Amino acid sequence: MTSRSEEITRALGRIRSDVRSMHAYAVQDARGMLKLDAMENPYGLTPELQAALGKRLGALALNRYPGPRSADLQRALAAHARMPEGFGLMLGNGSDELISLLAMACDLPGATLLAPEPGFVMYAMSAQLQGLRFVGVPLSADFDLDEGAMLAAVEREKPAIVYLAYPNNPTANLWDDAVIEKIVEAQGRQGGLVVIDEAYQPFAARSYIDRVARHGHVLLMRTLSKFGLAGVRLGYLMGPSALIAEVDKVRPPYNISVLNCECALFALEHAEVFAAQAALIREQRTRxxxxxxxxxxxxxxxxxxNMILVRVPDAARTFEGMKTRGVLVKNVSKMHPLLANCLRLTVGTADENTRMLAALEASL
Incomplete structure (x- = not known):
């Protein structure tokens, strides 16, 4: 009779070796800390709105699978985003699920995904988990797109998808629109998709929404996480209806719970509240x-x-110093060589930012 440990060892042999060699996405323990590490909106709902939302959620039929209410949410998001005519919209359990579904839908033999680096880690992770090849193209030293390198990579790799974050994470900058357009056109000529990731759109000076309808191969992805609903996990993908209909086929049934759906609808009905919060965050970013x-x-x-990338003399020392002072930020210095000694600071409330800045200065 085999032992339990032997059974576990044998079962582990059935798990892909590349998965076993990976590191899971790490979430820092923020208990007891001022949490400024995850680009969350620091503002909550007023007591009145909390009560109104609670009443709505309490009346939901939790014993039933999600139904046509998700179609109401799709229409509300399309109106909120000013989605162009002829476009479709699909929902995801956060942008992360949409990125995974795109990799699954484009998993043809030899397919490649391409994105500038440093960038959002889920682009590469989704490719690896789906067995696709990922190609990262380094940004410039000041985190601008390397036009020549990107165009050469598109021509050489002929990627199924090019991801362009607008603004980028963790660098927080908007790239040059003329360079983006050249990349979009090059990817269109070779028959691939472009996904413009606008996760941080509430804080950005520009959006691609007014340009997306010029092309038949560009999808635009957004999330309500930075809007102010990080705990709700709701992302959405817009693009030509024919493309969205195909990607939507790999979406799991009922992937958006009735609770997620109703919270999102409630937030969109009070969009002015969240817009005012975003304005406060932009003001604090300037400060x-x-x-x-x-x-x-x-x-x-x-x-x-809603974040600022900083370079300090010693990222590890500064990060630990701030943590000792009760302020948690993100040490991104090991993510990519271009991020050496960099920390990512989330913009909080005025009081939170005062505390964060004091901890940063004391920890240098």
């Missing part, structure tokens, strides 16, 4: 940038998101 200018040991880059 933080000004304070960082006064710290000679710190370099920071322009931000169109």
């Amino acid at each position: 933080i940038a000004g304070a960082l200018d006064a710290l000679p040991a710190v370099k920071h880059w322009p931000s169109d998101a």
Whole structure:
């Protein structure tokens, strides 16, 4: 008779070796800390809105599978985003699920996904999990798109998907529109998709929504996480109806719960509240940038998101110093060589930012 440990060892042999060699997506323990590591909206709902939402959620038929209410949410999101005519929209359990579904839908033999780096880690992870090849193209030293390298990679690799985050994570910047358009056109000529990821759209000076209808191969992805509903897990993908209909075929049934759906609808009905919150965050972002200018040991880059990337003399020491002072930020210095000694600071409330800046200065 085999032992339990032997059975576990044999069962592990049935799991892909590349999966076993991977590291799971890590979420930092933020208990007891000022949490400024995950680009969350720091503002909650007022007591009145909490009560109204609670009443609606309490009346839902939790004993039933999600029904046509998701179609109401799709229409509400399409109106909120000013989705062009002839486009379709599909829902995901956060953008992460949509990225995974796109990899699954495009999993043809030899298919490649391509994105600038450093960028959102899920682009590469989704490719690996689906058995696709991922090609990362380094940004410039100041985190701009390398036009020549990107165009050469599109021509050489002929990727199924090119991801362009607008703004980028973790660098927080918007790239040059003329360069983006050249990449989009090059990808169109070789027959691939472009996914414009606008996760941080509420804080950005520009959006691709007014240009997306010019092309038949461009999809635009957004999330309500940065809108103010990170706990709800709701992403959406827009694009030409024929393309969305095909990608939607790999979506699991009932992937959006009735609770997620109703929370999202409620938030869209009170979009002005979340727009006011985004305005406060943009104001605080400007304030933080000004304070960082006064710290000679710190370099920071322009931000169109609710985060600011900074370079300090010693990222590990500064990160631990801030953590000791009860402030949790994100140490991204090991994510990519271009991010050496970089930390990512989430923009919080005015009081949170005061505390964060004091902890940063004391920890340098």
